[in-house]
Amino acid sequence: MTQGLDPTAPATEVARELLGRHLVRVVDGVRRSGRIVEVEAYVGHEDRASHTWGGRRTKRNETMFMAGGHLYVYLIYGMHHCLNLVTGPEGHGEAVLLRALEPREGIEAMHIDRPKARRTRDLCRGPGRLCAAMAVDRSLDGLEIGRSNDLWIEAGEPVQDRCCITGPRIGLGHTGPWADAPLRYSILGSPFVSDPRPISR
């Protein structure tokens, strides 16, 4: 179900591997999918931006300590969901946040769950929007990807190294060197990323 992807690998590796693959979700028999164009790695207890920083365990982040391959879904700002794929061995507290998809299948269904999105481009651009469009909520938290049979990853179209770009993760401010680590991975030139930039040279 994960098509050669090893979710027990380090978060940085999984993040890179996820680019170009397809996230697939089936709700009420309707298939929705999108090409993964932007993710962020949260690399464990030494990562100040991670919910597991310092090894803290709370009711919310408990699933982030599970083995790679589980889904970590949490609520942010009291209203939006964020979908993560837990990575690494059990106990590490690593994950990859899925930030943006290029919608492929089930676009009509996505629009129903995101009535405010006028353009297809805006359906899955941003972690909260992605979850709304793919009907992801906390009921999926702690499930194993592929096992629940309604959310999995398919091979998609691999991304060449020269088309993979990295940058600082979004929303951390510039409070220190740790916030500048290039742990955001996106597909060069995709208009479906959070912060699309022109292809410049």
Place this chain on the structure above:
DNA sequence: ACCGAGATTGCG
């Protein structure tokens, strides 16, 4: 018990 901030979004 209270308060401020956060891996965000949409509206004015």
Place this chain on the structure above:
DNA sequence: GCAATCTCGGTC
């Protein structure tokens, strides 16, 4: 620019 309002950690 700001409100929506859950979770967590610091403080009283």
